[in-house]
Amino acid sequence: MPEKSVFLYPEMSPETKKITIAIDGYSSCGKSTLAKALARELGYIFIDSGAMYRAITLYSFRKNLVGTDFMDQEKIIASLDDIELHFEFNPLSSKLEIILNGENVEKEIRTLQISQLVSQVSSIKEVRKKLVSEQRKIGRKGGVVMDGRDIGSVVFPHAELKLFITADPMVRAERRFLELDDPSLSMQDVLQNLQQRDHIDSTRKESPLVKTEDAIVIDNSFLTPDEQLQKALELVADRIPAEK
Numbered sequence: 001m002p003e004k005s006v007f008l009y010p011e012m013s014p015e016t017k018k019i020t021i022a023i024d025g026y027s028s029c030g031k032s033t034l035a036k037a038l039a040r041e042l043g044y045i046f047i048d049s050g051a052m053y054r055a056i057t058l059y060s061f062r063k064n065l066v067g068t069d070f071m072d073q074e075k076i077i078a079s080l081d082d083i084e085l086h087f088e089f090n091p092l093s094s095k096l097e098i099i100l101n102g103e104n105v106e107k108e109i110r111t112l113q114i115s116q117l118v119s120q121v122s123s124i125k126e127v128r129k130k131l132v133s134e135q136r137k138i139g140r141k142g143g144v145v146m147d148g149r150d151i152g153s154v155v156f157p158h159a160e161l162k163l164f165i166t167a168d169p170m171v172r173a174e175r176r177f178l179e180l181d182d183p184s185l186s187m188q189d190v191l192q193n194l195q196q197r198d199h200i201d202s203t204r205k206e207s208p209l210v211k212t213e214d215a216i217v218i219d220n221s222f223l224t225p226d227e228q229l230q231k232a233l234e235l236v237a238d239r240i241p242a243e244k
């Protein structure tokens with residue numbers, strides 16, 4: 001057995017039970033940053049469920065099934081069997097990246113264009129059904145940190161730890177603006193997109209974004225990524241059964 005000191009907490013060893021961590025919250029509020037850091041610290045896998053919705057949106061956009069003012073829902077549903085998604089580890093980014101029908105689309109799914117269409121596509125019931133089933137398969141054995149909108153409410157309702165992340169909309173827009181680093185965009189464009197997505201995501205009929213009763217809220221408006229991580233790690237430590 002490796003030295004205990006390689007583990008974050010003295011009581012953690014390879015035999016320690018791996019829990020499931022569900023992280024939900026609004027767009028661009030640091031969910032993925034936290035999920036990725038938690039997974040790294042704990043030796044878990046991190047799954048960005050939003051990337052799966054974005055990949056289906058990219059596929060639909062390329063096939064001209066969705067655009068700024070139209071969406072062919074029937075055709076998107078009919079195409080779902082032609083869409084194969086999986087994640088592959090990229091040692092350069094040290095994260096799992098999304099593969100759409102054999103193509104790494106990690107970058108293409110992050111454009112503002114796809115961000116503007118993804119909430120619509122992800123409100124389609126059949127799209128959600130396909131992705132929830134795939135997400136559950138990935139998380140079957142625990143040891144997973146998954147972030148999204150319905151992870152604690154629908155995908156893993158029995159997750160040992162549920163976090164609901166939030167931050168001030170202006171703070172979120174500013175972070176996203178810096179991340180996108182696109183001179184053709186204004187802060188206002190980014191803020192508007194966030195507010196639109198928040199609205200659609202939390203009012204849609206199919207599994208809207210909700211804070212479940214057992215979720216713990218972290219408002220990170222004034223927290224550094226590391227402070228946020230430390231808070232979450234304390235919560236994880238409380239939920240991992242100590243070894244006898």
Ligand code: DC
Pocket residue numbers: 027028049050051053054118119122147148149150151197201
């Ligand atoms: O986390 P993100 O911003 O990359 O997610 C993109 C969109 O996907 C988001 O606006 C709503 C949708 N989504 C969802 O409906 N359910 C999830 N579990 C994850 C994302």
